[in-house]
Each structure stands twice: as structure tokens, then as C-alpha cells.
Amino acid sequence: MKQPSPKFAALSASDIEELDHIELLFFAYKEFTADADRILEGIGFGRAHHRVLFFVNRKPGLIVAELLDILGITKQSLARVLKQLIEAGYIDQEAGSHDRRQRHLYPTKAGRELILNLSLPQSRRIKAALKQSSKAQDETIKNFLRQMTDIVPDR
Amino acid sequence: MKQPSPKFAALSASDIEELDHIELLFFAYKEFTADADRILEGIGFGRAHHRVLFFVNRKPGLIVAELLDILGITKQSLARVLKQLIEAGYIDQEAGSHDRRQRHLYPTKAGRELILNLSLPQSRRIKAALKQSSKAQDETIKNFLRQMTDIVPDR
DNA sequence: ACTGATATGTCAGCCTTGTTGACTTATTTT
């Protein structure tokens, strides 16, 4: 017979069993990003540059609108870092052949080298964390992460 | 007979098998934080407030130095958000009984309610992502995340 | 051919949250 508060329902800690998972995810992601941050700070780039380069490398030739959609940021935010990546010679732009308004983005050789070096410590961390896991367990983990992005937790 | 470049070793994409994992982790964490962000923006707080409240709730009575260590930020950064949380009545401070220089932090009733409401959508997302998993698989996932924070990927 | 929609780029300013450096106060330790 609890009365819910106007803004928030009355809850007790026992309602949530996943606090361990939440905490683990926080620390895991923190260490994960720190790997690349150490390299980035040496070359005057930040995480935003890393993400852009990562996805341009993952899907060479993707257009700006697609990249915006993947990153979930505004074009003004993207412009700032994309411009620097282009000027520094890590990304090339090319007008679309069908639609010449579109800008297709490609990593340069230097861009590919940089993103690989940024990914390497992250890769090593993941590989080590998977070390004791079987192939089936790897699928379990990937499936969990995949599900995490698909779920809509409203209600 | 590749010559490594002075700054970065020469690599090809085939050297990294964990790009899928990296991408999945990025999207999973993005959605995970977005859950709470939607609530936070309604009450004028940000992620920094969330993290502080989360850990104060997880370990009631922890001192400022411990919190700084957990969060991995400077005391000036913490001060800004901690002050707001105290003034808004979500966290209480108490001088230590042994060492009265120390400030022990406790969530208030309102603080406990808020963090539970922030954690709820995240919990639901995780619970749903684990839905098809067995208990053993849950352990696999938690173990993976735990390993992720322990590994030192240098070399 | 004109007109409106679309893709991108840009300027300006704001906010949050991280940083460094310098300094204060209270308290404990030596």
C-alpha cells in the first residue's frame, strides 16, 4: 500500500539487482577509453577525434549524415573535429558521384595507421579479458552488448 | 620486412580482431548512459551528479578522498557537483569520529530515491539484455567486465 | 526553368565537466 511520490515512485534498494553490472560497466568503459586517451593526448586530439576516425575507418566512404547518425551529435560538433582531422591529413573528403552534395569520407593512410594504433591497446584489453572465455562465451558477451543497444527500457 | 614508423608501428586491419567488440561497447555504453540522461536533464543535473550519487549510495559513509579515487577526477571537479548535491538535499556530510578532518558522505532519503530512479532504466536495460542468459552466462559477462578493468594493456 | 527541399558548412555563444595552480582552514601526526 505504498503511495508513489509525485515525481518518483517509492523504491528500495532491493528493487534493483543490477547495481553490480552498472558499476562494472562504468569501470570497464573508463579503463577502455583511458587506453586511447593516453595516445590521443600526445598528438593534440581528443576522444571526439577518435570516434570520428574509428567510424570512418569502419565504414570507408560513409557520408556526413550517416556519421552524424552513428555518433548521435550535431553537425556543428562534428564539424569542429572533422575539420581538424581533414586538415591534419587523416581523413579525405570526396563529393558523391550520384549526389554531389554528399561528402564521402575516407581514412588516409595516416588515418588508418592512427586508428589502428588507437585501437591496439583497446583490442589488447578486450582480448585479454576474453582470454579464459570459449568461443561460446565470446558470443554471450557480444550478444549481451548487442542487446544493450537494442533495448528500449521505458516501463 | 616491414619497417615500423618512428611514432607508430606499421599495422594492417587484420591485426585487430576486436573492432566489433570496440564498436559494441561504444554503442552499449551510449545507450546505457542515455537512459539516465533523460531523467537528469529534467532536474538540472548532469552525469557527474549521477556518478557521485551512485557511488555515495553504493558505499554510504565513504570519505571524499575515497570518492575522488573511485571517480578518478580532481577535487575541484568533484566539489562543484558535490556542493550542488548537498545543497539540493540529496547528500549529507558528517565529520569523521576518529579523524574529524574527514567528511563522510551519506545519501539522504531523497538521494536514495533519486539514484534508484536513475538506476531503474539502466537496470531494466541490463536485465532485458541478460534475459536469455543463464546464470553461468551472467557470470561470463560480469567476469569479462571485471577483467576489463583489471588489465594493463601496455605491450 | 523555377522553386522548394536537402546536404553540408559556418559563425557565434552557451553549458557541463574535466584540467592546473595557488591558497586557506581545520585537524592530526611527529
Added chain:
DNA sequence: AAAATAAGTCAACAAGGCTGACATATCAGT
């Protein structure tokens, strides 16, 4: 009594989000 420690504070700066407004090029439909 002096030094070390825990915490708090002020100021300034940087990264990377955001909004709003507007410019340019190109495409698509009538």
C-alpha cells in the same frame, strides 16, 4: 611547535556537447 594531511575554494582554461541563424551547392518536382 612544526609538518603533514583532508578538505574546501577561487580563478582561469580546454574539450566537446548544445542551440540558433544563415550561406552555399545541388537535387527533385511541377
